[in-house]
Amino acid sequence: MFRTLLIANRGEIACRIIRTARRMGLRTVAVFSEADAEAQHVAMADEAHLIGPARAAESYLRIDRILAAARASGAEAIHPGYGFLSENADFAEACAEAGIAFVGPPPAAIRVMGSKAESKRLMEQAGVPIVPGYHGEEQEEAHLAHQAARIGFPVLIKASAGGGGKGMRPVLKAEDFPAQLAGARREAKAAFGDDRVLLERYLQKPRHVEVQVFADTQGHTIHLHTRDCSVQRRHQKVLEEAPAPDLSPALRARLHEAAIAAARAVGYVSAGTVEFIVEGEDAFFMEMNTRLQVEHPVTEMVTGLDLVEWQLRIAAGEPLPLREAPAPRGHSVEVRLYAEDPAQDFRPSTGPLRRFVLPAPAADLRIESGVQEGDAITPFYDPMIAKLVAWGPDREVALARLGAALGECRIAGITSNLGFLQRLAAHPAMRAMELDTGFAARFAADLQPPARPAPPLALAAAALEALLPEADAVADPWERHDGWRLQGGGSQLLLLADGEARHRLRLTHAGAGWRVALDGAETLLAGRRLDGALQVTLGDAVHRIPVLRDGDAVQVLLPEGAWTLRLLDPYAPPGGEAAAQGRLSAPIPGRVVQVLVAEGESVTRGQVLAVLEAMKTELRITAPADGVVAHIGCAAGETVEEGTEIVTLAAAE
Known part of the structure; x- marks a missing residue:
């Protein structure tokens, strides 16, 4: 060793x-x-x-x-x-x-399996079933369009040199093929330095099922059961579980046999994952990941094995610790907690983790994270901030444990997919095993519901956050700005923005607190600062609420959700904010891939104006309303910082 x-x-x-x-x-x-x-x-x-x-x-x-x-x-x-x-x-x-x-595996195995086209040719020779498609070297657009027509629409364009959803585009009809091909090639070139693609029949409701394999240098190869990774966004996994549920014994056995055949066909050594597209009782080879997978903990939870230890022992020349897989024990589910905004097409989010609380690990709950409270999520790397892995004696218990763990998480400072994951774990279709790669899109209305208006308690906490710093910091009563008056309570006006909604709160000083009208009724509001939170007294109820302020933004964390409110100047003249809405800036640092409009051009609401690449993701800058392009602040190929002007729109005449 x-x-x-x-x-x-x-x-x-x-x-x-x-x-x-x-x-x-x-x-x-x-x-x-x-x-x-x-x-x-x-x-x-x-x-x-x-x-x-x-x-x-x-x-x-x-x-x-x-x-x-x-x-x-x-x-x-x-x-x-x-x-x-x-x-x-x-x-x-x-x-x-x-x-x-x-x-890891030998270089030859990495090289063969790193090429989707070459790996599929090899799998076909080894008797591993593959999806009908085109995996040839000819890459002329006309030839690819001809092959797509031969396969029959819908087809799936995939980058030949890599995975992770990069360079992958479904095409439903022939007239869309040229544009989707160009986009797939651009993504593939940026991600892998290789813009070659392959084409496959696009299955309508496929599941993503994979098999963990291991092989040693003595020629022994085994499988360690299946995982289901069907729940995805942007073709990247969000929830994984082991063993893959709702597979017939015959199909499960065929998957195990095909995975071992695939590994042996390339002389594989170490940990690898053979991925399949499954629809009904049909299973087709998709690709092999020649490394440890992000989702390997679910396999470890149901087998009791340490796959990293196995890798190290095999790399040192030792034989496999076991010659066949132990029977899986119970069920395990993993979710990936990302710094991203599901409401904005899962756009990555950057900034400091001002609050980051995860549940304590336990025998039935595994927590893996490389960041802690106070760390910054930067634009340079993948935005995953943690994995939560739950185990149960059966799938229903595992999902319930996962849901409880997600309910204990507290995140502030960046936008995360926490709420999305909570709704996903509790969704009836998830519990009923209605799994396929279109799950997230099909149930988007449930998983990404319209933003709920801030409840009165959130407005009250935000108001206290605005008032308490001045009230606590100033000892001289003549310098206080909280409404205190020598001959009776004064009042002041706060304007809070909750998305597009505006809330005007008039607070009148009353003893140790304020009288305020909330939800149509006047009530007493008081509070004080505690460690990292506010003690909020609203009427007769007392609450302890985590509240974080970053400039004019106030994030309030309640048990039922989190709300970010903005403090606006209630006396500012109207129109200033509306004028600023025409300036579309880079949401995070990145590289401008395309500018799709010219100055003076008329555009319509929702039209894509430019494409920005950041954190492994293409972000589309779209028009918030009809208008005219007044100015373009960047050029294709340019690297921009957060807040850099991309396009400025003027109102249409």
């Missing part, structure tokens, strides 16, 4: 690997970018090396710098985790040339 292990990754997976390596008695070495200098995985490791600036291309994707850190630390092995260089055959070869063990 190795003595020193370098982890060529970051975030929760780096922390996960360090924990296992430490339990095995290995010395751990972390690498980090300038943005991650204070990260958890850096603090956890025995030794850490700076490998470059924040951008992944200059740090976590630099093979030379990672190998230099390995040599300087005396590391005998490198674990790539997932993402970054984990499926890079050149990196695996460079490790071998440097005399350092790569914790």
Whole structure:
């Protein structure tokens, strides 16, 4: 076994690997970018090396710098985790040339399975069923359009060089094919440096079912059961579970056999995942991920195994600890907690985690995160901030445990998908196993309901947040601004914005608090500051409410949800805010992919004006209303910061 292990990754997976390596008695070495200098995985490791600036291309994707850190630390092995260089055959070869063990499969297996087209040809030869499609080298648009017509619409365009939903576009009719092909190629080029695509028949209600496989250098290959990863957004997984539910014994057996055949066909070693499209009793090979998966904890929860330990032992030349899979025990469900806004097409969110509370781990609940309260979510990396993994003796209990755990989470400072996940775990269709990759879109109205208006308690807490700092900080009564008067209580006006709604609150000083009209009735409001919260007395009820203020934004966290209210100037002349709405700026730092309009052009509400790429996601800047393009503040290919003008619209005449 190795003595020193370098982890060529970051975030929760780096922390996960360090924990296992430490339990095995290995010395751990972390690498980090300038943005991650204070990260958890850096603090956890025995030794850490700076490998470059924040951008992944200059740090976590630099093979030379990672190998230099390995040599300087005396590391005998490198674990790539997932993402970054984990499926890079050149990196695996460079490790071998440097005399350092790569914790993963042979470079040849990575290279073959990294090409969707080549892997499907190989699978077809090995007798593994594949979806009808086109996997050839000819990439001319006319030829691809001809092949799409041969397959029959709808078809699915997929990037040939990688996965994760990048470069994947469904096309429902022939006239849409050219535009969707261009978009898929652009995404594929940006994500993988390769714009080649393949075409497949687009199945209408497919499930995404995968099989965990393991192989050693002695020629033994086994499966560790199935996982279902059908619930996705932007073709990326949101909820995973093991074993995959509602499969017939015959189909499950065929999936196990096909996965082992796929691994053996490429001489596979270490942990891998063979992914299938399943519809009814039919199953087709989709791709093989030649690494550990984000969702591996659900397999660990039902088998009792440590898959990272297995990887390390196999990389050291040891045989598989078992020759066949243990029977799965119970059921496990995992969700990915992201810094993103489901109401804005899951747009990534950046900023500091001003409040970040997760439930305590337990025997039936596993928590994995690489960030903590006070850390910043940057635009440089994937926006996943935590994984919650629940176990139960059956699926119903596991989902209930997951729902309870999500209810204990508290997040403020960034927008997250917490509410989306809570509704997902409790949805009747989820409980009824009505699973397919269109689940999130089909039940979008349930999972992303219209924003609820802020309740009176949220308005009261926001008002106190605005009043208490001045009232607590000023000792001289003549300098107070809370409505205090020598000869009777004065009043003041607060204007709170709740989305498009506006609430004018007139608060009149009364003893230790204020009288205020809320929900059509006048009541007494009082409060004081506690540790990280407000004690709010509204009428006869007393509440402890976490409230966070960032400039004019006030976030109020109630048990039934979170609301972000804005403090506006109640005496400002009308029209100023409306004028600012014509300026469309970059929501987060990124690169401008396309500018689709010109100055002077008339546009309609919802029209895409520009495309911005950030945090592995393409963001479409759309017109909020009909208008005319008054000014364009950027150009295609330009890197922009948050708040940079993209397009400014003027009202249509």
